Each structure stands twice: as structure tokens, then as C-alpha cells.
Amino acid sequence: MKKWLALFPIMILLIFTHAAAAEKLESIAVAVADYLTAGRAVIAKNQTLINDPSLGDKGFTPQAYAEQVSQEFMLxxxxxxxxxSPTDDFGKAVIAIHEAAMEVIAEAQTQINEPGTGFKGFIPAVFxxxxxxxxxxxxxxxVKQTxxxxxxxxxxxxxxxxxxxKKLESSxxxxxxxxxxxxxxLRVLRYVVPLYIEKSCLPCHGEPAGEKDITGKIKEGYKEGDMRGAISVIAPIKCVLDNK
Ligand code: HEC
Structure with a gap:
């Protein structure tokens, strides 16, 4: 009994450490989902520019993207x-997704700047x-779109x-x-945040259902405000505890 009591403070400490780590991981998962939503919004806002066949260089460089995404992410x-800060787990995770996104924009420059082609297939979902x-x-x-x-x-x-x-659709x-x-x-934290249909999604995901959109895929027939799907984040609990 006494031995067990001696363990008590350690157990309390472990519970607190675990709770703090879980909370930290939760804020990482939320920030990663917010970042992807922000990045998708930046691509959506530049879609007409990206698809402009009359322009070569669009000026939509990683730096231009970075400025716009900073604002969207702040919002x-x-x-x-x-x-x-690149030294704590939260900073590391958000900086990692930001760098990943800048690399994707850098690698897509030839595609984005191709003159004479309208739709180039560089859309929020692909990004x-x-x-x-x-x-x-x-x-x-x-982090996955589903x-x-x-x-x-x-x-x-x-x-x-x-x-x-299903739960989110009905709730x-x-x-x-x-x-x-x-x-x-792995023990993980899973976080799911829904994406809803806005006006800008309708040309591809709206009505009439069954018709082809500009990408050649079949429109689902969603209406504005419908839940289109979600961003799903899976963050290993180990990734935070290990780096403490
Ligand atoms: C230019 C057409 C186009 C527009 C506009 C568009 N999407 Fe999509 N969307 C697609 C295509 C094509 C895919 C499949 C891409 C792939 O294979 O990765 C897709 C995939 C998705 C997915 C992933 C799930 C799936 O079906 O594979 C989500 C979520 C999504 N879109 C949400 C949206 C939302 C929300 C908007 C508006 C804010 C939007 N999309 C606007 C064409 C579009």
C-alpha cells in the first residue's frame, strides 16, 4: 500500500504530462487543418489567373503564395x-506544412506559367x-482531403x-x-474538420449531377452549404512526446 502511495505523485505527473501533450497535439492538428484550408482558399482565389490562357508568367510564385496564405491563415x-518558432513542436509542424506548400507551388511553376493553355489541372484538391x-x-x-x-x-x-x-453530416x-x-x-490523435460547398465549388461539384465538369470528372450535384467532405488529420501521439 505504501509503495503504491509513493507512486501517486508520479502517476499524477504522467497524467498531466499526457494531458498537456494531448492538448498540444490537438492545437497542432487544428493548425494543420486550418493551414490546408487557407492554402486551398489561396489556390481557389487565384484559379482564374492560373487558368488564363492569354498569360505566360502569372507571378504566382512561392513568395506571392506565402504572402497570401499568411493572411488567410491569420484569418x-x-x-x-x-x-x-522552429524549435517547438507546434512551430515545427506549421512551418513543415508551410514549406511543403511552398515547394508544391515552386514545383508547379512550369505548369502554372504555361501560355496558351486554359485549364491546367492545378486546383485546390490537387494542391x-x-x-x-x-x-x-x-x-x-x-493530412488528407476526404x-x-x-x-x-x-x-x-x-x-x-x-x-x-456521417456523424458530422447529421450533426x-x-x-x-x-x-x-x-x-x-500507433496511438494517434485524429481530427476531422468539414468542408462546405461554396459558390466557387459549384461549377465542378454542383448541379446537374452526372454531368462532366471542366476536369472531366462527374459532378456530384451538391448545393451551396452542403457538406462536401472534410480535412482529416492523423497526428501520432509519439511525435510530440518524443521531442519533449
Ligand atoms: C475546377 C474544378 C473544381 C473546383 C472549382 C473544386 N473542386 Fe473539389 N475536386 C475537384 C477534383 C477534380 C477533385 C478530385 C481531385 C483528385 O483526384 O485529387 C476534387 C476533390 C475534392 C475533395 C476531395 C474528395 C474527393 O472527392 O476526392 C474535396 C473535399 C473537394 N474537392 C472540395 C472542394 C470544395 C469545398 C470546393 C470549393 C471551395 C472545391 N472542391 C472546388 C475539382 C474541383
Whole structure:
């Protein structure tokens, strides 16, 4: 009994450490999802420019993107990207996704600046997929765009995401979902934040359902305000605890 009592302070400490780490991880997951939403919005705002066949150089450089995404990210998260510290986990994760996004814009320059071509296939969903792949390689954090009506096979929801997407669809607008759970052998925090259909999404995802959009994919027939899908973040709990 006495031995057990001696362990008590250690247990309390472990519980607090775990709670603090979980909270930190939660803020990382939220910031990563906010960042991807902000980056997608920047691509959407520049879509007409990117698709302009009469222009060669669009001036949509990684630097131009960085300025715009800083504002969009600030609007969503209240965080100034330039003020982040690369030495703490939170700063590391947000800087990692920002660098991933800048690399994606840098690598797409030839595509973006191609004169004489209108639609070039560089859209928010494609940008998001590439950023997700790079972030995983940089930081071990998965960020994925998914939907119950997925177009890209790699956007297919897993069983967890199917359940959560259904819950979020029926629970009304503006809710998000967190759960500490297992992912394969890893203990992870999963965070899912819904994406809703705006006017700008309708040419590709709106009505009439079954018709082809500009990308050659089939329109789903969504209406403004419908839940289109979600951004799903999977952050290993280990990634934060290890770096403490
Ligand atoms: C130019 C056409 C176009 C526009 C505009 C567009 N999308 Fe998409 N969207 C696509 C294509 C094409 C894919 C599949 C891309 C892929 O294979 O990765 C996609 C995929 C997605 C996905 C991933 C799930 C899936 O179906 O594979 C989400 C979520 C999504 N779009 C949301 C939106 C939202 C929200 C908007 C508006 C803010 C929007 N999209 C605007 C063409 C578009």
C-alpha cells in the first residue's frame, strides 16, 4: 500500500504530462487543418489567373503564395506564420506544412506559367493532395482531403472517417471531431474538420449531377452549404512526446 502511495505523485505527473501533450497535439492538428484550408482558399482565389490562357508568367510564385496564405491563415487561426518558432513542436509542424506548400507551388511553376493553355489541372484538391504527401514525409503527420462521395481513390475515407463524416453530416454545420485512438500500431490523435460547398465549388461539384465538369470528372450535384467532405488529420501521439 505504501509503495503504491509513493507512486501517486508520479502517476499524477504522467497524467498531466499526457494531458498537456494531448492538448498540444490537438492545437497542432487544428493548425494543420486550418493551414490546408487557407492554402486551398489561396489556390481557389487565384484559379482564374492560373487558368488564363492569354498569360505566360502569372507571378504566382512561392513568395506571392506565402504572402497570401499568411493572411488567410491569420484569418482562420489568429496565428502569424512568421512569428512561429522552429524549435517547438507546434512551430515545427506549421512551418513543415508551410514549406511543403511552398515547394508544391515552386514545383508547379512550369505548369502554372504555361501560355496558351486554359485549364491546367492545378486546383485546390490537387494542391492539397501534394501538400499532404510532403507533410507526411517531413513531419509524420497525415493530412488528407476526404469525402463520402470521393473522386480520387487516395481520398477514399477509411472506416473511421466514414463514421465521422456521417456523424458530422447529421450533426449540423460548424462541428469538428477529435478522438485519441489507434492507427495501425500507433496511438494517434485524429481530427476531422468539414468542408462546405461554396459558390466557387459549384461549377465542378454542383448541379446537374452526372454531368462532366471542366476536369472531366462527374459532378456530384451538391448545393451551396452542403457538406462536401472534410480535412482529416492523423497526428501520432509519439511525435510530440518524443521531442519533449
Ligand atoms: C475546377 C474544378 C473544381 C473546383 C472549382 C473544386 N473542386 Fe473539389 N475536386 C475537384 C477534383 C477534380 C477533385 C478530385 C481531385 C483528385 O483526384 O485529387 C476534387 C476533390 C475534392 C475533395 C476531395 C474528395 C474527393 O472527392 O476526392 C474535396 C473535399 C473537394 N474537392 C472540395 C472542394 C470544395 C469545398 C470546393 C470549393 C471551395 C472545391 N472542391 C472546388 C475539382 C474541383
Amino acid at each position: 482562420r487561426s489568429g496565428i502569424d506564420i512568421r512569428s512561429l 492539397g493532395k501534394k501538400v499532404g504527401d510532403k507533410l507526411y514525409r517531413k513531419a509524420g503527420i497525415t 469525402s463520402l462521395k470521393f473522386r480520387g481513390e487516395y481520398n477514399k475515407p477509411d472506416d473511421f472517417e466514414v463514421d465521422v463524416l 449540423g454545420k460548424g462541428n469538428t471531431y477529435y478522438e485519441e485512438t489507434k492507427f495501425g500500431d
